[in-house]
Amino acid sequence: MRIIQIIDSLEAGGAERMAVNYANTLVNEIEFSGLVATRKEGSLLPQIDPNVSYLFLNKKGQLDIGALFRLRSFVLKNKVSYVHAHSTSFFLAFLLKCICPFLKIIRHDHYGNNEFLAARPHFVLKLTAVFFNGVIAVNQRLKNWSETELKAKNVIYLPNFPVTETGVEGYTSLKGEEGRRIVSLANLRPQKNHFLLLEVARKLKQSHPEWTFHLVGKDFEDEYSRHIKGLIEDCGLGNNVFFYGSKQDVQHILSQSDIAVLTSQSEGLPVALLEYGLCKKAVVVTRVGEIPMIVQHGKNGFIVDSNETELFYESLVDLIDHEAVRSDFGSKLYDTIQADYTAESVIEKYLNWMRKN
The missing domain is CATH 3.40.50.2000 (Glycogen Phosphorylase B;)
Incomplete structure (x- = not known):
């Protein structure tokens, strides 16, 4: 062929x-x-x-x-x-x-x-x-x-x-404190719903200020992007939420993170989630597209409705407070990816x- x-x-x-x-x-x-x-x-x-x-x-x-x-x-x-x-x-x-x-x-x-x-x-x-x-x-x-x-x-x-990266040198260094990083792989598009992420970040700043969010994805420098950055400034999240733009060394970036999230209000089958699983990351994600076919709530990750800000926050705190759960979820999500994807x-x-x- x-x-x-x-x-x-x-x-x-x-x-x-x-x-x-x-x-x-x-x-x-x-x-x-x-x-x-x-x-x-x-x-x-x-x-x-x-x-x-x-x-x-x-x-x-x-x-x-x-x-x-x-x-x-x-x-x-x-x-x-x-x-x-x-x-x-x-x-x-x-x-x-x-x-x-x-x-x-x-x-x-x-x-x-x-x-x-x-x-x-x-x-x-x-x-x-x-x-x-x-x-x-x-x-x-x-x-x-x-x-x-x-x-x-x-x-x-x-x-x-997903595929394992080959020939990609790890060059991106994440900011924040080691062992307390949350990553989101998502281009800055409205369907990715970064507003939910920022609302959760605002709440987490009050309860766990040492934890930081790391946003990796293309910035189209449009109205959506300007709105997101304006909210970060208005909410005083400049030291809690960091942007990196589009990057090649995704798996190197994930190796520096402890939890991975997707806050989308709409999806097909996100490659980001598959990459999270390949790197054994504990996840909190939204119940959209094909995601529920991969993530089973409380078994290999947490999954919530895209309008459930409080539940998303509580799930994230659960992972933050229980390192053993993070490890268990990451291993089981990896097994899911290896079995079917x-x-x-x-x-x-x-x-x-x-x-x-």
Whole structure:
């Protein structure tokens, strides 16, 4: 099999990480594995396996004919048979199919606003659905949505999976006191609901002032970001909440932390949670998307509703006050990830499904 992954950018987001993970994992499993970034490169670029054939299109606008034909040349040169399009890059895959009808194209749905699917724009998705040989959904809700709303055929649910970082030097040093750090891996987007995190941080400052929050993720420097930073200043949290931006050395960062959190009001299947589990971190997370399929409350972590500020705070304090519980939850979450969310198990299902297309 000869497969390329297509993704709009290589910024450190969930869909972007999965495009790289698929390309890297497949390089030892199939005849040819490639990766195409269409619009922008980013911090994930150094994490691409040297054996993966990589192309940056530098695409300008929705209809960039030059970029489309550069992609066509790459496909023909490498005798590509399958195009695996992640997120919004599906439209470029559709255009490519129009000029290379022999190609089999797959759409990978990473849509994160799962709690608001009814409002999801889907005219173009529905218009192009018939051209795709299959759809991969990162959770069951997205699978059902594609089948119901798009009348898509051949839809499969495949969970995201984490991979151990290779060739990434640990360079980020977290601030705060060792043994008292809480980390959040989440880009600064509204669906990640950093307002809940700040409310919890405000309460924790009163009860456990030595504990600090460490926010790792891309800062888009927009209104949402300015609002978050304004609240930090207004609440006097400058010495309790720290920003680091987008980072490559995620596992090194997690090795310096003691608890990991997700405060999202909507998710698909967050790669961050899988990385928490891979690094044996005790977690407090919100009950959205596919998270309840991974975290069982009181067994391998704490999970609360996204509007339960008090319960989130109390769960966090429970972990802070009981180191043995942190250790136990971290080990059990790791076991959960190893049982159901490894690259090996997902890629095996993926390749079996692809061969039937």
